[in-house]
Amino acid sequence: MRILVVTPWFPTAESPVSGVFVRREVEALADRHEVTVLHLDWQRGTPSPPAPGHGYGYRHESLRRSDPRSYTRARRVVSQAALDHDVVHTHALTGLLPWLTGRPGQGRAWVHSEHWSGISAPETLGTGERAALRILGPRLDHADAVIAESTRLADAIRRFRSAPIDIVPCVVDAPAALAPRPTAGVPLLSVGGLIPRKGPLLALDAMATLVERGVDASLTWVGEGPLGEEMRAEARRRGVSDRLRLPGRLDDDGVSRELAAAAMFLLPTQGDNFCVVTAEALVHGRPIVSGVATGAVDYADPAVSRFVSVQDGPAYADAVQSLVETSRHLSAEDVAETVSRRFLPSTVAAALTGIYERAVDRARRPM
Template identity: 40%
Template sequence: MKVLVVTTWFPSASAPASGVFVRRDVELLRRTHEVDVLHLHPHGAVGPTDAAPGVRRLAMSTSNPVDILRASRALRAGLARYDLVHTMSPSALLPFAPLRVRIPWVHTEHWSALLDASTVGLPARLGLGAALRLMRRPDVVVAVSSALAEHLEARLGRTVEVIPNAVDAPEQPRPRPPAGGPLRLVAVGGLIPRKGPDLAVEAVAELRRRGRDARLRWIGDGPSRAEIGALARRLGVDDVVDLPGGLAPEGVAAALAESDLFLLPTSVETFGVSIAEALLSGRPVVVGANGGQRDFVAEPDGILVAERTGIAYADAVERSLELARDRSADDIAAPLRSRVSPAARAAAYDAAYRQAVLAHG
């Protein structure tokens, strides 16, 4: 099929991490379909170096009606050349409002604000209603987790399919470190309240109080950096809490390989890509209980923690170490590997496309 992907989330030189999951989906779809991308980006966010085959860039402010209308006109002129249109962000729906879409339409949803509006600013929260109204129009709606699908089904009054996010995984996870050394904990996520870095630091302090040589490496940056550094100093663990900022994918992979356990006290995730990456790297995980990670985190390889205290997370770390004591890296990675494999995800999207064609008539 000839498919047009429309998204406001796609990597560029100025924002290389934006929409990486969309780019991965496009790469997957291109294995079996002819796929072009229309990237609706903020003004000034894209330059000449961002040119890429099959990707058209069009400046569109999501708060500017003139920009949205210009994007609508571009779509009206171009949709007839395609067999199917696939939107991949809620704001990408905006230019479809005045259009009568005459080809099958699939929408994939990842937005964390749909599960927890506090994760975004006031302008985005004000746009939630419009996004949900527009989400009733595609022939098929896909969510990246059961938690998000259930929420959308309740709000939209329609069936929502589930296709998990793309996840980077090593071909072969490195063996787990031998027992007897320091307890090396790693987290990957922004230094923001939702990800729970304060609880991770408190858990490290509690584990050390219990006599464990626990150390934490938190990969990622954000506005809570100074606050988390101050908390580590106040609890006397600043010498064992490392905040290196963001790392390239190979740096993240190396940190996971060197770790004993992945710890992320997140309050909510639409899917939990970093959690999945940790499991596929063969490391047990201790994470928050709310969100899409419920689809794939289960004992003995993972523990979901509902109580939001450092003591609860320290307890879960110790329980996880016991449960996973005899599990190899391959044992930990295997249950999730088949669920998020490219073949499984490609087959699921092919089924969604067939369903959209039938529904469209």
Template identity: 40%
Template sequence: MRVLVVTTWFPGPWAPGSGIFNLRDVELLALDHEVTVVHLVPPTQLAQARVDQLGRIAVHRVPMAVRSPRSIRRARRYIAELALEHDLLHSMAISSLLPLGGTALKVPWVHTEHWSGFLAPETAPIGVRAMGSLLARRLKRPDVVVTVSEALASAVRRHRAGPTMVIPNHVMLPPSGAALEREQADHIRLIAVGGIIQRKGPIMAVRALAGLRARGYPATLRWIGEGPLRDEVMSTAAQLGVADRIELEGSLAPEEVSHGLLGADVFLLPTEGETFGVSIAEALTHGLSVVVGSRGGQGEFVGPADGVLVAAQDPGLYTDAVIAVVGSRTPATPTEIARRAQQRFAPEFRRAEYLRAYHLAGNPEGHSA
């Protein structure tokens, strides 16, 4: 099948880490289909359309300003012309619906949604929130909508009556043969993976670290990711006397992230909300117990044997949860945690489910999801 993917979130030379989850989905789809991507790029990053090649996948980079009707119309014409050469349209991310609003599609349409604003609208800027509310009405048009968690699916179903499926994000697995059992360390090695942004809770993590130190537990925190709160994190750490116990690593390659997860004792992410929680799932596939916020899709796969879901943004509660985890009050071993998570997020399952979604989109009568 010839599949045309349209997305605003996708890696490019100017932002290699942006929308990496959509790239992973495209790579998976390309195992069974001939895939072409239309990447809608802000004009500040790209002045003219061009075509890049990612292996066998052609990526059409098309400038589109989300606040310019003229720019959106140009993108719409570009997509409509390409769609004539394909058997199915697959849009990814809510903002990709902008140029598809007035398109008269003659091919089946699948849409994959990730937007955290459906579950935690207060974490999105006001302008983005308003645009998201407007675009949510367009979710009724695709033949099938795919979400990455049941929590997000429930929110999406409020805007559509058609089939809505749950297919989790791509989750990185550890290298084959990697040692999952942790060596004894003289301190608690905490690790977090995520942007240094308010929603991920980096300040809360610093306060939890300070709480551990105050209670006599030697601990360090390694944060992998980048973001605008970097200076505030270090300032808070200095005020609390733990600046020498924190490493802000910035963005790392996947293999370096994997190595870091294998060398830690507890994954700590005081997130305010997740649509899925890729880094949380990856911590589990690497055999790590997790201490994370309870709001979002991660509640569907983090059980009592995997760690602690913290119900409130309170540093004392996060400190208590870490102490509970390191005190072996979560019964599973690292190997057991990893085995269960690796089975749940097996790429073979995701591949089969996307084949089912495409079949359902092309044959909507007599099927349900």
């Protein structure tokens, strides 16, 4: 089958992790289908074409939000590219702005994957984004198939779509080998932006609370953002500066190394639709403690997870201590086995193939 992936999110030289979950999905699909990525880049980044051997085509279109001609151009290039494909697979609601009317790739099956956290957490949106949600949300009812990456997001999409919604998780890369879980102390790892929604100050509070209780805990937070200095200042105030590491943003290999050194993954998130980094932690054989507003509740086994609804440091510290005790007997292999083959490229590609086949059949039916 010939698949045209149309996405506003895809890695660029300036933002190598932007849309990496879309890239991983494309790589999985390319093992089964003829795939072309059309990156409608409203951020006007430097293209980052696929490395040789990944087996998919790539086209980059640099667009400007403030230029009405960009919307006309987006419609035109998608319509032209769709002529050579069986399915147009769009990503992200904001990517549908050029199609306030009509369908991307008129006459072809249209599948849409949704990722935007604004749908499941509209209270976090600004005025302009709320307007975009009101206008674009109903467009989801016109697609031949809509895919969400978690039950949390699917439930939010049902405000706009009466037809069924498929749930397909993200592709999550597994390490070549699992590192044994550390037995000395409780080194905690968090990955995400240093922003309020991810809860870095809560994570620091939890670590400091554990230390005050006599637990040999430490915290490494991988990521960048405006709360870095506040975290350092709070760590000094609590007397745990020597137990806090902020290495900044790391690539996939760097995150894997940090996971190998960690005993547990901690993310006091206030809202994530899938939470790739939590899935990565489980795949690496590390138990997880998370805020309850996350898609991770779909896939995390209670034996290796805790979800915290009370948003304060002591509550997270309680969850860490509880999980340390109950998972002490589990090896890294035991933890990873709880998600088994769920996030493998072959598993995700097989699920998407079934959706494409149904979408093509639906698109061919007379209206």
